[in-house]
Amino acid sequence: xxxxxxxxxxxxxxxxxxxxxxTTSSGAFGDGARGNCTCGGFPTPSPAADQLPLLSQSPGLVxxxxxxxxxxCKSLCLALAMAAKAKGPEILCNxxxxxxxxxxxxxxxxxxxxxxxxxxxxxxxxxxEDSKVKVCESSAKTGTTDAVVV
Numbered sequence: 001x002x003x004x005x006x007x008x009x010x011x012x013x014x015x016x017x018x019x020x021x022x023t024t025s026s027g028a029f030g031d032g033a034r035g036n037c038t039c040g041g042f043p044t045p046s047p048a049a050d051q052l053p054l055l056s057q058s059p060g061l062v063x064x065x066x067x068x069x070x071x072x073c074k075s076l077c078l079a080l081a082m083a084a085k086a087k088g089p090e091i092l093c094n095x096x097x098x099x100x101x102x103x104x105x106x107x108x109x110x111x112x113x114x115x116x117x118x119x120x121x122x123x124x125x126x127x128x129e130d131s132k133v134k135v136c137e138s139s140a141k142t143g144t145t146d147a148v149v150v
Contacts, residue, residue, distance in 0.1 A: 035067040035111030037073035065111035077108040093128035101125040
């Protein structure tokens, strides 16, 4: 469990592991390009093409620049997002400072391809004030109080 928590903290606190985008290899990947897998969180499941994620992390996984590599990267990013649900709100608020009704969506980027929606968004909105989680006004009106983030 400690390993998962550590990976989540590393993944969502922005500690970089370097960029291997566009390198080639003839090892385990066969002949062809390989690159980093990067996970990111956007405030919408359909961001503009030039929009940057609110936070992103390259967890150190190098993948083949193929559909299989994309699938591997997506699976890793979804696993990290699921593992982050428990502590995610505190980590995000600490990082963002202030946020109102943020529903973070998980994305992945393999090699130098565009960011791709990983088919997961937060169940509930996140609100932060002065780097602390607070109950969103929209949640207070509907009776839900759990801040859950992917």
